Amino acid sequence: MSRIDRVRAETNAGWRSFVRRRTAVFFTFFFPVILIVIFGALVQTDPTGGGLFAEPAAYYVPGYLAVVVLFTPLSRMGSEVARHREGNRFEKLATTPLTRGEWLLSQTLVNAIIIGLASVLILVLVVVLTGADIVLSPVLVPYVLVGVVCFCGVGAMLGSYTDSQDGAVAASNAIGLPLLFLSETFVPLEQLPGWFGPLVELSPLTYFARGVRAATFPEADPAGVAGVDPVLANLAVLATIAIVAFALGARSIPRTD
Amino acid sequence: MEAVVEASELRKSYGETVALAGVSVAIERGEIFGLIGPNGAGKTTLVRALTGTTEPDSGTARVLGDPPPATDRNRLAVLPQAFSPPDRLTAHELLSYYAGLYDDARDPEEVLADVGLADAGDTWYEALSGGQQRRVCVGATLVNDPDVLFLDEPTTGIDPAGRRTVWRLIESLSAGGTTVVLTTHDMAEAERLADRVGLLADGALVADGTPTDLVDEHGGSSRLTIETAAKPAAFDELAYPVEQPSDSRGGESRSPTTDSIVVRAVTPPEIGDVVDYLEEREIAYSGLEWTEPGLEEVYLELASRAELGRTDAADRNRAGGTETETRDDEQTSAGETA
Numbered sequence: 001m002s003r004i005d006r007v008r009a010e011t012n013a014g015w016r017s018f019v020r021r022r023t024a025v026f027f028t029f030f031f032p033v034i035l036i037v038i039f040g041a042l043v044q045t046d047p048t049g050g051g052l053f054a055e056p057a058a059y060y061v062p063g064y065l066a067v068v069v070l071f072t073p074l075s076r077m078g079s080e081v082a083r084h085r086e087g088n089r090f091e092k093l094a095t096t097p098l099t100r101g102e103w104l105l106s107q108t109l110v111n112a113i114i115i116g117l118a119s120v121l122i123l124v125l126v127v128v129l130t131g132a133d134i135v136l137s138p139v140l141v142p143y144v145l146v147g148v149v150c151f152c153g154v155g156a157m158l159g160s161y162t163d164s165q166d167g168a169v170a171a172s173n174a175i176g177l178p179l180l181f182l183s184e185t186f187v188p189l190e191q192l193p194g195w196f197g198p199l200v201e202l203s204p205l206t207y208f209a210r211g212v213r214a215a216t217f218p219e220a221d222p223a224g225v226a227g228v229d230p231v232l233a234n235l236a237v238l239a240t241i242a243i244v245a246f247a248l249g250a251r252s253i254p255r256t257d
Numbered sequence: 258m259e260a261v262v263e264a265s266e267l268r269k270s271y272g273e274t275v276a277l278a279g280v281s282v283a284i285e286r287g288e289i290f291g292l293i294g295p296n297g298a299g300k301t302t303l304v305r306a307l308t309g310t311t312e313p314d315s316g317t318a319r320v321l322g323d324p325p326p327a328t329d330r331n332r333l334a335v336l337p338q339a340f341s342p343p344d345r346l347t348a349h350e351l352l353s354y355y356a357g358l359y360d361d362a363r364d365p366e367e368v369l370a371d372v373g374l375a376d377a378g379d380t381w382y383e384a385l386s387g388g389q390q391r392r393v394c395v396g397a398t399l400v401n402d403p404d405v406l407f408l409d410e411p412t413t414g415i416d417p418a419g420r421r422t423v424w425r426l427i428e429s430l431s432a433g434g435t436t437v438v439l440t441t442h443d444m445a446e447a448e449r450l451a452d453r454v455g456l457l458a459d460g461a462l463v464a465d466g467t468p469t470d471l472v473d474e475h476g477g478s479s480r481l482t483i484e485t486a487a488k489p490a491a492f493d494e495l496a497y498p499v500e501q502p503s504d505s506r507g508g509e510s511r512s513p514t515t516d517s518i519v520v521r522a523v524t525p526p527e528i529g530d531v532v533d534y535l536e537e538r539e540i541a542y543s544g545l546e547w548t549e550p551g552l553e554e555v556y557l558e559l560a561s562r563a564e565l566g567r568t569d570a571a572d573r574n575r576a577g578g579t580e581t582e583t584r585d586d587e588q589t590s591a592g593e594t595a
Contacts, residue, residue, distance in 0.1 A: 009357025013343055013350070020345040047497075087341030091310045092397070095335040095407075096358040256311050 006098050010106035018110060028114060032067045032122050040130035055188065057132035058217040062183035062209035064126055068118040069144055070205055073151035074158060074176045078168030080107060081159025085254060092145050094255040101250040108152040112145055137215040139231055146235065148243045149209045153245030160252035184209045207209050207238040261405055261436045267306050267316035276302040277313065278460035282362060289437040291428065291451030293444070295560050299460040300440045301338050304407050307438065308335050320405055331360050334403035338410050340394050348393045349378035352400055359401040372396040373422040388415040395423055406430065417469050424450055444449045444553040456556065458563035468552050475558050476550030478522035481531060485518055485542040495534050497523050523547070
């Protein structure tokens with residue numbers, strides 16, 4: 001039995017466990033939908049400069065995608081790790097050939113499937129409900145995948161360092177909400193105080209938002225990074241952060257008491 | 258014989274609490290080693306130290322020739338205490354899941370049949386009864402056909418028939434060469450299954466031997482319990498030792514009962530002598546029960562000794578503290594005088 005077979009077994013179990021929790025499935029997809037309906041269709045965008053959303057509708061596509069790319073892994077991974085700890089599942093898994101990295105990879109794959117489906121739904125709704133004029137670039141696929149890897153790593157750390165499922169969910173909300181709104185997703189950098197700029201640069205979601213925006217909304221005229229195309233440059237930065245987050249997340253998963 | 262599980266002077270503390278106080282043990286291939294002891298005695302910590310899921314503060318352990326973190330995990334299986342697997346998988350899916358984690362695994366259907374759940378394979382884990390759930394968990398430890406099996410209270414919550422199914426399974430595994438470390442509070446289970454029993458108390462292995470040897474050494478003599486309201490003095494002329502049993506077995510309260518008398522060291526042919534004694538002196542009684550000493554008596558005896566030792570140590574500490582305080586007072590007084 002190879003590493004691939006172990007990951008397949010863990011992924012199958014994780015996927016089945018998820019889809020059989022109907023409430024979790026419903027709200028995983030309902031959350032971004034309701035956000036688009038409220039912000040995109042009810043509040044609406046006012047490109048003339050007034051209102052809550054001053055940019056064209058396409059500008060906010062990275063923000064809507066970030067809702068699932070950020071929040072779903074943070075809360076799911078956080079609570080999954082906590083649930084595993086509470087049920088002594090890690091104690092069992094630690095005595096099998098499955099490694100911590102393989103376990104996290106499996107959970108990341110489950111999240112990638114869920115978030116991939118949710119992202120397609122979001123893109124369709126954004127276009128249909130807000131009339132956003134976006135480019136459906138294939139580079140969105142690696143962006144979503146790398147984003148999921150990154151935030152699954154962070155979620156694993158949250159679950160490992162909090163003492164319960166409730167604690168993990170609360171911590172994921174406390175971290176996710178500021179990141180969601182302060183990473184050039186919904187609020188442009190110009191609308192934030194000058195001193196906030198360096199903090200925005202520290203958020204991995206910033207590179208997701210900049211890259212996805214560069215790919216789907218070229219009219220935003222995104223800046224390159226050191227002369228490199230912004231789509232590839234931001235993906236490279238995000239991928240680097242994702243590798244570090246994944247490694248730290250896997251390392252944080254408890255093998256001992 | 259080859260020792261496949263070895264521990265030498267294992268020590269582990271959690272803050273002020275000593276979980277293991279220098280435990281050494283060697284378990285041979287195919288042996289069933291029963292680990293018994295009061296709650297908090299260190300049984301689970303010892304299992305964790307041997308399976309690499311806790312790091313001892315000092316001491317060494319080897320399983321299948323390697324330190325626990327390096328043990329070949331394809332040859333090892335563990336059923337943790339209070340283990341709760343993913344609950345929305347069917348029993349069959351759960352066993353397939355765990356089977357998928359090993360290089361070489363058994364057919365899950367076969368394992369389900371082994372644990373007596375062939376008909377429950379399509380039922381979600383959360384919909385199974387508590388005993389069935391525990392049997393699925395036992396099954397999850399059998400999917401890789403392990404050489405060494407650690408079972409932490411495997412039959413908790415299982416009904417008597419299911420328990421016997423698990424017992425037969427463990428016996429057949431042992432007969433096939435699997436080494437089993439079994440943690441249990443069920444003395445009948447330990448007595449039936451274990452080739453050797455270790456009793457942990459306060460983190461120390463206070464006894465280690467075959468159930469028969471332990472009973473011979475620590476179990477005391479047979480007990481003939483007479484249900485009677487008569488006082489122990491009424492038995493002064495009986496040729497056997499007499500005692501008044503306590504009303505709590507192994508618990509904190511051990512006050513004597515007033516409705517029975519225990520006569521020790523009576524063999525079955527001698528029971529008639531005791532009955533004659535009762536009849537001759539017109540001592541009213543409502544029942545007689547003769548029992549041989551078993552592992553439960555060993556457990557109660559050794560656990561109560563450990564408890565007494567703890568109480569004595571606490572008393573000595575208190576007395577030492579009082580003496581110290583007294584000396585301090587004296588010194589203070591002397592200082593003030595000076």
